[in-house]
Amino acid sequence: MTCLAERLARPEIVALGDFDIPPRAVPGDTIKLDANENPFEPLGPAALAASVNRYPEPQPARLKAMLASLYGVDPDALVVTRGADDAIDMLIRAFCRPGDDAILIAPPTFTAYAHFARLQGARVVEHYLGPDFALDAQGFVAAARATPSLKLAFLCSPDNPTGGIVAADTLCAIADALPETILVVDEAYIEFSCAESVAREAVRRPNLVVLRTLSKAFGLAGARIGAAIGSRALIALAARALPPYPLSSLSIAAALDALAPERRRLHADRIARIIAERARMAERLRRASGLDRVRDGGGNFLFLEAKDPAKLRESFAAAGILARFRETAAPGGVRLTIGTRAENDAVLAALGIGDSPVGSRRADIARDTNETRIAVAIDLDAAAPRRIDTGVPFFDHMLDQVAAHGGFSLLLTCTGDLHVDAHHCIEDCAIAFGSALSKALGDRSGIGRYGFSLPMDEARAEILLDLSGRPYSLFEGSFAATHIGAYPTMMTAHVFRSFADALRATVHVRVAGEDDHHKTEACFKALGRALRQAIRREAGGVPSTKGLL
Numbered sequence: 001m002t003c004l005a006e007r008l009a010r011p012e013i014v015a016l017g018d019f020d021i022p023p024r025a026v027p028g029d030t031i032k033l034d035a036n037e038n039p040f041e042p043l044g045p046a047a048l049a050a051s052v053n054r055y056p057e058p059q060p061a062r063l064k065a066m067l068a069s070l071y072g073v074d075p076d077a078l079v080v081t082r083g084a085d086d087a088i089d090m091l092i093r094a095f096c097r098p099g100d101d102a103i104l105i106a107p108p109t110f111t112a113y114a115h116f117a118r119l120q121g122a123r124v125v126e127h128y129l130g131p132d133f134a135l136d137a138q139g140f141v142a143a144a145r146a147t148p149s150l151k152l153a154f155l156c157s158p159d160n161p162t163g164g165i166v167a168a169d170t171l172c173a174i175a176d177a178l179p180e181t182i183l184v185v186d187e188a189y190i191e192f193s194c195a196e197s198v199a200r201e202a203v204r205r206p207n208l209v210v211l212r213t214l215s216k217a218f219g220l221a222g223a224r225i226g227a228a229i230g231s232r233a234l235i236a237l238a239a240r241a242l243p244p245y246p247l248s249s250l251s252i253a254a255a256l257d258a259l260a261p262e263r264r265r266l267h268a269d270r271i272a273r274i275i276a277e278r279a280r281m282a283e284r285l286r287r288a289s290g291l292d293r294v295r296d297g298g299g300n301f302l303f304l305e306a307k308d309p310a311k312l313r314e315s316f317a318a319a320g321i322l323a324r325f326r327e328t329a330a331p332g333g334v335r336l337t338i339g340t341r342a343e344n345d346a347v348l349a350a351l352g353i354g355d356s357p358v359g360s361r362r363a364d365i366a367r368d369t370n371e372t373r374i375a376v377a378i379d380l381d382a383a384a385p386r387r388i389d390t391g392v393p394f395f396d397h398m399l400d401q402v403a404a405h406g407g408f409s410l411l412l413t414c415t416g417d418l419h420v421d422a423h424h425c426i427e428d429c430a431i432a433f434g435s436a437l438s439k440a441l442g443d444r445s446g447i448g449r450y451g452f453s454l455p456m457d458e459a460r461a462e463i464l465l466d467l468s469g470r471p472y473s474l475f476e477g478s479f480a481a482t483h484i485g486a487y488p489t490m491m492t493a494h495v496f497r498s499f500a501d502a503l504r505a506t507v508h509v510r511v512a513g514e515d516d517h518h519k520t521e522a523c524f525k526a527l528g529r530a531l532r533q534a535i536r537r538e539a540g541g542v543p544s545t546k547g548l549l
């Protein structure tokens, strides 16, 4: 008995063999003379990193393993595609014979399902969402059963554009009620929702496929990286509809970068910010007189129903705001993506319900060298979250003191060559921290600018700080021990110098006492306190008679 995928697939696809391409990247010293590639390395630095003179791995093993672990499935259960769009196209071309076969969709929903089906010459059958855009699961199953030669049924959860979510057990029940049809569940936005993914369920079933993407939650729309997840047999068959080298080396490099462990926390933080902004915007927009309805579903967008969409279009256009008007989805329907806080404030202002905007003072940066890879996020106007992982526990504790006493949020993750010693990690974290702080301060207008001193038992530390725009550092003090844990005490002076350079600040440190732990901790606490004063918002512009810092 052949498997479901094989029975449903187009005979041409079943007959097709796999491409004759060696599946794995070869060791670096291999002399590759097998693919008519150009042996010279590319000229541009970005291209160089991804070696675009060589063909990419058709299914890059490392990326596949990272995606598989991200989605909680085996690498065999996943095929990497050029965005989820490409996965939709792949499935339709693999399973739908032109003229004969059909797909089922539940509008209003993502338009690509119907688009690719029409392109393939497949019929598109529509079963509309019910009142309040809720899915009538029984009606959907009945429509599927009533459709001759139905190959694929698509459900989007969270749905684009309505934001609606179909519960995981409902999705599984629908798949189980339609054993001769493949249910495709599009989870492009699931990271922004509290819905449970059915990716693991898909691996266990012959007729369930899940689509995921790095476009939305990981900010990689331009790199075009997505995935289809399902049973190994189904995935292997569907993948035959892909071209031989579907993914560009540059995109693979971008995806590996985005998924690097030290960047995960920043992505999670960004997603949390978008979710918080979605709630804030929904709450504010519900008070706008021009809107009948504001839906905040599970996506990185809201679905609005405008009383007068033409007028809304005008207000947005005047403010330079682009939104997606979807009047076929609902009368006055507008899909509004959640942007940065400043962008969202511009939307509120365009609707006449804005506060006077307080510019946000946050920054996130990534700093990668051959020795360390660091990601930092700072928000000077929020006290939480603080999570620091430099690889050197004592230094984590010190930076945490700086942020806690400075009264700002700090996320910092570093992976580096700790097998050599702690030097690079500590130094580079100090540089990255200073750079992020400098970026968050922007033009440094409206800040306090200056310093602090502090006792800690027998120790005392004095920090004189000036966010002057000019780097200078002075360190007076010495330590008796060489190390505190894995942390070399000689690094403290070095950290303050690197930090002052990157922040473009004058930092004078004087420390005295007996216990090295107390002395070191007093330095970092005093730095936090000094920063708290210096970064504080005060009335007025740039605190310099020059007008520039």
Ligand SMILES: *Cc1c(COP(=O)(O)O)cnc(C)c1O
Residues within 6 Å of the ligand: 082, 083, 084, 085, 086, 110, 156, 159, 160, 186, 188, 212, 213, 214, 215, 221, 224, 225, 226
């Ligand atoms: C954006 C979107 C996609 C496509 O994402 P890519 O990975 O960028 O192709 C798929 N499904 C839905 C519902 C979307 O909104």
